[in-house]
Amino acid sequence: MATLLPNTAGVDLRRTLESGQAFRWRWDHLGSPVSPGSAAQVAVGVVGRRVVRLTQDGRGIRLLSPDTPEARDAIRRYLGVVPRDTHPRRVEMTLAADVVLARVLPHTAGISLLAQDPWEVLISFIVSQNNNIPKIMRSIGGLARTLGEPLETGVSAFPTPERLAAAYMRTLAACSLGYRAPYVRTAARLVADGRLDLAALARMDHGTAREALLEVPGIGEKVGDCVLLFGLGHHAAFPIDVWVRRAVERLYFKGRTRRLRDIQAFAQERFGPLAGYAQQHLFAYARTRLRS
DNA sequence: GGGCAGGTGTAAT
DNA sequence: ATTACACCTGCC
Numbered sequence: 001m002a003t004l005l006p007n008t009a010g011v012d013l014r015r016t017l018e019s020g021q022a023f024r025w026r027w028d029h030l031g032s033p034v035s036p037g038s039a040a041q042v043a044v045g046v047v048g049r050r051v052v053r054l055t056q057d058g059r060g061i062r063l064l065s066p067d068t069p070e071a072r073d074a075i076r077r078y079l080g081v082v083p084r085d086t087h088p089r090r091v092e093m094t095l096a097a098d099v100v101l102a103r104v105l106p107h108t109a110g111i112s113l114l115a116q117d118p119w120e121v122l123i124s125f126i127v128s129q130n131n132n133i134p135k136i137m138r139s140i141g142g143l144a145r146t147l148g149e150p151l152e153t154g155v156s157a158f159p160t161p162e163r164l165a166a167a168y169m170r171t172l173a174a175c176s177l178g179y180r181a182p183y184v185r186t187a188a189r190l191v192a193d194g195r196l197d198l199a200a201l202a203r204m205d206h207g208t209a210r211e212a213l214l215e216v217p218g219i220g221e222k223v224g225d226c227v228l229l230f231g232l233g234h235h236a237a238f239p240i241d242v243w244v245r246r247a248v249e250r251l252y253f254k255g256r257t258r259r260l261r262d263i264q265a266f267a268q269e270r271f272g273p274l275a276g277y278a279q280q281h282l283f284a285y286a287r288t289r290l291r292s
Numbered sequence: 293g294g295g296c297a298g299g300t301g302t303a304a305t
Numbered sequence: 306a307t308t309a310c311a312c313c314t315g316c317c
Contacts, residue, residue: 022300052297106307128298128299129298129299129300130297130298130299130300130312130313130314131298131299131314132297132298132315132316133311134315134316135314135315135316138315176313176314176315177312177313177314178312178313179311179312179314180300180312180313181313183300217300217301218299218300218301219300220299220301221299221300222299222300223299223300240295241298241299242298259306271300
């Protein structure tokens with residue numbers, strides 16, 4: 001049966017899983033396909049070696065499977081529904097002091113920063129450069145299917161660094177990586193032979209870890225900041241993609257163009273250690289309400 | 293079918 | 306120091 005996960009942290013499952021930080025979740029219909037209107041939806045994703053099914057209703061977030069004590073703990077940590085010093089509800093209380101975010105938050109509240117596998121995040125965001133979310137999801141799915149360990153029919157784990165490092169270029173090309181394929185291969189080799197130690201980067205301070213990431217071919221400032229924020233737990237990181245840039249320029253600078261480094265400095269100064277959460281809310285707001 | 297979207301690396305000022 | 310352009314793919 002399903003377990004109800006306590007969610008005093010105020011996590012909104014759909015907003016979190018559709019926030020562009022993770023690429024291995026999809027929504028399926030639950031129950032009878034003949035009454036799709038009333039059918040609840042279930043989020044199906046891959047977390048490590050587990051195929052995870054979750055739903056959320058008025059009562060909370062339910063873990064449909066796998067329903068074991070170990071899985072329950074892992075998923076609670078992954079989602080950030082454990083009461084920690086920075087969970088969505090508490091973060092949003094602080095961010096709402098910003099008059100701009102106070103207007104944004106009603107549309108975006110409940111976004112959590114997932115505690116993802118840094119290795120998967122590294123590769124996923126190298127793939128994300130100059131790319132869009134549906135295509136990123138296809139590429140990551142393709143890598144899992146061709147190089148990852150099968151978990152259940154049609155679903156595989158994200159490939160290990162060793163498997164990815166040893167992959168043929170044509171295998172990578174078949175996943176539509178395009179010109180990013182050599183970046184992916186190089187990064188996989190760096191991790192596989194220990195020259196890039198992601199666990200060590202997670203322990204370093206934000207600035208030092210950032211410098212190290214920028215040395216990796218295919219990782220620039222935006223992707224580096226995504227890896228820091230989504231994979232390494234550096235919640236002060238503020239990745240600036242076109243949407244975040246639009247949002248900041250529109251909402252804080254009267255629509256005036258600003259240089260990226262000025263936006264970066266502004267965000268670090270204004271949001272401090274919560275910059276990553278602010279970025280998530282601005283990104284979600286821009287994508288849903290600033291299209292046009 | 294040409295245009296466009298999306299970050300980074302590189303070569304040009 | 307900043308700026309212009311190429312890179313691959315899929316969608317309109």
